[in-house]
Amino acid sequence: MNSPVQGKSIGASATPIAAPDFGLYNYLVCLKGVLVREGLRFLNQRERFISSLVRPLLWLFIFAAGFRQVLGVSIIPPYKTYVLYEVYITPGLCGMILLFSGMQSSLSMVYDREMGNMRTLLVSPFPRWFLLVSKLLAGVVVSIAQVYVFLAIAWFWDVKAPPVGYLMVLPALFLAGLMLGALGLLLSSLIKQLENFAGVMNFVIFPMYFASPALYPLWRVQESSPLLHKICQLNPFTYAVELIRFAFYGQIEWTSLAVVIGFTAIFLAAAIIAYDPSRGLVIRKQDAGGNG
Amino acid sequence: MQQMTVLDQTNGTAALDVAAVSHSYGPKKALDTVSFAIAPGTFTVLLGLNGAGKTTLFSLISHLYDTRQGSIRIFGHDVTRASGEALRRLGIVFQARTLDLDLSVHQNLSYHASLHGIGAREARKRIAAVLETVDMAGRLNDKARSLSGGQMRRVEIARALLHRPHLLLLDEATVGLDVQSRAGILADIRRLVRSEGISAFWATHLIDEVEDSDHVVVLAEGTVVADGVVSDVVRAANANNIGEAFSKLVRKAPAAQGATA
Structure with missing residues (x-):
């Protein structure tokens, strides 16, 4: 190395300066900050809010009305009587909001990374897993708020669940939102550029949505294509929809609960690893972020 | 003292x-x-x-x-x-602009304070002080988007100083x-x-x-x-x-x- 002048050692081996550790209060402050920021961003982006509602409402008002007579639904659990097709697809549309919202979070993280905002989060002294979980929770809270606004509009359209169902569905929405948000988080670590997000729409969102019982019961799918039925059974979104559907009627679908929790753990662990600077994928995918 | x-x-x-x-x-x-x-x-x-x-x-x-x-x-x-x-x-001012343009100066700085575990009351005091330091006290409630490049940089410096x-x-x-x-x-x-x-x-x-x-x-x-x-x-x-x-x-x-x- 050509080094005409080298600085002298400046107490490099001296004792580190201690500072008080973060306590529970500080962690809660951090979590609240991330939640507030995500909420403010959402409120500031009215188009995002409106489009998140328009999508499921179009399905409810137009698609369901048109297909009501074509797609008959027999009495299957948790329903004890015949139900309107609009009622049948409402849990799936709740899942659709969570799915799109999870992917929207993914998009926003890729955007933040490209714009540099992500760095302000990643250089926080809190553990990175905690920052990512905070970000995930913030996204889930925002998406659950969207679901309830949708359910309120659906109520006026006479698409109603038992009153207690609106409370019982909350934990199901939370768990399903966590799973789909964690998937979004993982995808955001894999997507190199914003432009690649169209691929997510085509290869993740639509296949997950259509290969599920969101729009038609799985027995119907089995009748028409056993292979597609198998694919639906492997799709984690299937279980998110069923968890929500049963919760509307005060029931727990245990298989769905287990699958949703399991996939949440897998997606979240993978996302945390991907964002870990020592092991992750982001380091390899992201450029230095400057030209210096 | x-x-x-x-x-x-x-x-x-x-x-x-x-x-x-x-x-x-x-x-x-x-x-x-x-x-x-x-x-x-x-x-x-x-x-x-x-x-x-x-x-x-x-x-x-x-x-x-x-x-x-x-x-x-x-x-x-x-x-x-x-x-x-x-x-x-460590306080960092990145080469790329990292303010959230849709949020106000106060909201940007509050977010940073929370990322360092600083509670709301203490954050308010510190935000006022650091904005004073960089001569931006009058822009507290302005959207980041409305600031000039130099003003954004000053806010980013204020943000980097917020956690002392x-x-x-x-x-x-x-x-x-x-x-x-x-x-x-x-x-x-x-x-x-x-x-x-x-x-x-x-x-x-x-x-x-x-x-x-x-x-x-x-x-x-x-x-x-x-x-x-x-x-x-x-x-x-x-x-x-x-x-x-x-x-x-x-x-x-x-x-x-x-x-x-």
């Missing part, structure tokens, strides 16, 4: 100690065995052309990337092994600004170093931002080619001023001679 400056709390530990750090992007070596140290309470310039490795070095110091070869310590805390402790002492760091990293902080804004921001940082005892590590490729009394680290093609007080660097390079010394040092860099990728 006399207020303690950051300098009083550091016990002579190096503000930043970079030891034999190398980093590659695939086959391309961005940093090659980089070593230097920064004393507490000093203004140090990291001087290098575009592509010299400054931003990579800053990404390693701020733990955006893991240091795989060598070590980096901030006031004695290893950035990889004790990243939380190290990052708490001991070491401030500024990566090309004046890039894209007019001459007046550049001079103002540079003067503000130098004043902070003098009055608060903060250490500042200022990355730039602009020679006119370097003063004779500064400690300068010259980076060229990923290697440190000079490290010392400006006058010593000029003398060692057998030059008349830092600009001439910089040109000579960069020409002599290993890659310029085909030694590295």
Whole structure:
């Protein structure tokens, strides 16, 4: 190395300066900050809010009305009587909001990374897993708020669940939102550029949505294509929809609960690893972020 | 009661100690065995052309990337092994603009305060104080989008100061600004170093931002080619001023001679 002048050692081996550790209060402050920021961003982006509602409402008002007579639904659990097709697809549309919202979070993280905002989060002294979980929770809270606004509009359209169902569905929405948000988080670590997000729409969102019982019961799918039925059974979104559907009627679908929790753990662990600077994928995918 | 400056709390530990750090992007070596140290309470310039490795070095110091070869310590805390402790002492102004344009100045700073575990009441006090420091107190409720480039930079500096760091990293902080804004921001940082005892590590490729009394680290093609007080660097390079010394040092860099990728 050509080094005409080298600085002298400046107490490099001296004792580190201690500072008080973060306590529970500080962690809660951090979590609240991330939640507030995500909420403010959402409120500031009215188009995002409106489009998140328009999508499921179009399905409810137009698609369901048109297909009501074509797609008959027999009495299957948790329903004890015949139900309107609009009622049948409402849990799936709740899942659709969570799915799109999870992917929207993914998009926003890729955007933040490209714009540099992500760095302000990643250089926080809190553990990175905690920052990512905070970000995930913030996204889930925002998406659950969207679901309830949708359910309120659906109520006026006479698409109603038992009153207690609106409370019982909350934990199901939370768990399903966590799973789909964690998937979004993982995808955001894999997507190199914003432009690649169209691929997510085509290869993740639509296949997950259509290969599920969101729009038609799985027995119907089995009748028409056993292979597609198998694919639906492997799709984690299937279980998110069923968890929500049963919760509307005060029931727990245990298989769905287990699958949703399991996939949440897998997606979240993978996302945390991907964002870990020592092991992750982001380091390899992201450029230095400057030209210096 | 006399207020303690950051300098009083550091016990002579190096503000930043970079030891034999190398980093590659695939086959391309961005940093090659980089070593230097920064004393507490000093203004140090990291001087290098575009592509010299400054931003990579800053990404390693701020733990955006893991240091795989060598070590980096901030006031004695290893950035990889004790990243939380190290990052708490570090304030960063990134080269790219990192304010959330849809949020107000206050909301941007509050968010940063929460990322450092600072509660709302304390954050309000600190936000008022740091905005006063950078002469932006009147823009508290303005959307970041409505600010000029220089004003955004001032808010980013205020944000970097909010958690009372001991070491401030500024990566090309004046890039894209007019001459007046550049001079103002540079003067503000130098004043902070003098009055608060903060250490500042200022990355730039602009020679006119370097003063004779500064400690300068010259980076060229990923290697440190000079490290010392400006006058010593000029003398060692057998030059008349830092600009001439910089040109000579960069020409002599290993890659310029085909030694590295």
